[in-house]
Structure formats: C-alpha cells, structure tokens
Amino acid sequence: MPNKVIAPMGGRWVVAGFLLLAVGVAPLRAEEAEQTAGRASGAAEVEHGFGRVKVHGSGDLSGDAQELSVGLQARRLFNGPLFFAGEGRVGQERLLPYDLHHWGGEVGLGAALDEATDLSAFYRLDDYSVFNVSADADAAFRTVRGLSTVSALGLALKRDQRDDPFYPTAGYRARLKGEMALRGWGGDYNFGRLESDFSLYATPLGSPAAGRWWGELTFVEHLRVGWLESFGSTDEVPFFERYFVGGASTVRGHRGRWLTPRGNDDQFVGGKLELLNNVEARLPIFKERFHRRLSVAAFFDVGRAYRRFSEVGDFGYGVGAGLRYVVKIWEVQGVARADYGVNLAREDDDSTSHLHLTFGIPF
Secondary structure: OOOOOOOOOHHHHHHHHHHHHHHHOOOOOHHHOOOOOOOOOOOEEEEEEEOOEEEEEEEEOOOOEEEEEEEEEEEEEOOOOEEEEEEEEEEEEEOOOOEEEEEEEEEEEEEEOOOOEEEEEEEEEEEEEEEOOOOOOOHHHHOOOEEEEEEEEEEEEEEEOOOOOOOOOOEEEEEEEEEEEOHHHOOOOOEEEEEEEEEEEEOOOOOOOOOOHHHHOEEEEEEEEEEEEEOOOOOOOOHHHOEOOOOOOOOOOOOOOOOOOEOHHHOEOOEOEEEEEEEEEEEEOOHHHHOOOEEEEEEEEEEEEEOOHHHOOOOEEEEEEEEEEEEEEOOEEEEEEEEEEEEOOOOOOOOOEEEEEEEOOOO
C-alpha cells in the first residue's frame, strides 16, 4: 500500500467552514427543496434553491468522527433534461488505534428521465491520511498508514415520489448506486460497490378516521443494503471505505459502530456487507400551533455490518421513541431530532440505552 507524505488539514477545515457558512445564509424556496442523499449519515442538513441551481450542505460533528460537505446541482441545462452535480467534503476521525484526515469530492452529469427519476454518471476522488497508528493497532489500520487515494467511476438511479421532503406522509424514495474504483484511474485500490436504499411512506388511516389523531399516523419502512468487494491486486477494501453500523442513523440504542466486524482487541475494522431495516410511526402534535412542524415517532431498528455473506445473522435490535421539529430560520429549513433508543440485544460493554441528538433525517 502507498505511504506518501501527509498533507495538513487545518486550511481545508477553515475553507470548509466558510463554505458551509455561505450555504447557511443563502435563500431557500421550500417548494423547491429536496432532501440530499449522500454518503454521510445526514446528521446536519440544509438545502437551498435559487433559479436552476440548488446548493446543499451537510455534516456530522458527533463523537470521534466528523465530516462536512457542500455541493450544488444545476438542473435543466440548455433548457433540457440534463443536470450537473458536484460536491466537496472534508472529515476526520480521532479514535484510539489511529487518526484519520479525509478530503475529496465528486462530479457528475445526468439526465431527468421524468419528473421524479434521475439517472447520472459520476467520478469520485477521495484522499485519506492515516497516522498516529498505535503499536497494537489491527492490520486493517497499519497496512494503509500514510496517504492513499480512492478514484472511482459510477452510476446512480434515483426516484423520488414523496409528497414532502421534510415530513413525507405518502409516496416513496428509491436509490440504486454502483461504482468501480481502479488503480488505473489514479487511485491506490481496486474494488466495486453496489448499494440500494428504499423508503416507503403511508398514512393508511387518514381517510376513514378523518379528524381523529390516528388519522395523522404515518408509517415509514426503510431498507438499505450495501456490498463491497475487492479484486485484482487489492487484497482487501481499505477500512475507511467499509460499512459501520450502530448509532443515530442506523440502529439506535447501540453505541456508534458497535454492530461492526472487529479485529485485534475488539477494534472496529468495518464490514464489506451492510444490512439495515428501520420502521417508524410518526405523528404530528399541536398541529394548530406548529403547522405539522412538530412530531413524535416510535421506531424499531434492525441491522449489522458483516465481513461476508456467510456471516449474515445475529442482528442488532433497537426500539424507542423520538421527537422531531422542522426548523425554519428565515427561509432555511431542516429537521432537528432527538431519539431515545433501548438496546434489545446488548453485547459486552455496549450501551443498554442511548440518547441520540442529530439534525437531519436519514430516511
């Protein structure tokens, strides 16, 4: 594996902060807002629209891992169905076995197949610096010490038929994404990735129970599957590209990353397969005062990350309740949420319950 000079991150964090600040003060037309689906967990998310260009920012600043990103999408290029999308991101992890700095981005060109469906091709380039690796660190961290690059080409198909991006009560959103990373494209690894993400929203008691509280009850089913596999001269997918399950955006009630394959001394090294299922029941409260911006939810989460398909089983489970509020600051909107999850399958030193405070809804 490569062992290159590690570049400093301070300047990149300053630039990222100013970019996200610029996004935060831009105007938003709510009827044009769309929820971003990205690689990050979506713990903080705002969106803006002006003309044909939409700008979005997202971030996850919780715990030992942080990530910030900013992107834009220009639609109806040349008054046609074509659109352009781009994103830049920076991140860092400060865990016991290692430190990591990450910066990169992607650009894509696509076409709207109809009002709800987009097909796009994209190129992704990400640099990772792994340093301060401890002497007892797992080989998954030691073998990628230094600076390495992931260069990938991919395709994405998305269909969004939700009735509202911040509090959907009907419709669905589906995404299918595949990419191929190759050394010949300027990277250091060969691997393929295939992901699917599907969310279904239904309010089945609305018509027959009009005027009753249960008539506003919305049920949400979310299923996510991800698979990674190395090939050629790459023996393993690097840990920073693998899947980690457990926490606010996956299986609530568990600690972050807890439902993930481990290496030496129970160090979380990530998995090449991710299975996740979330079920929620959402209900707006105090509708007259908050105009459906305040809601409560009950949830049940199931999922885990695995090294290979033959290990599937022994899922982690979480159940609990939460509070959501659609925040509006001037014309900027986003969803703040607090979830209290109870761990139904506690393992070793995992938490028995956990309070998750985040901004943004991952499904």
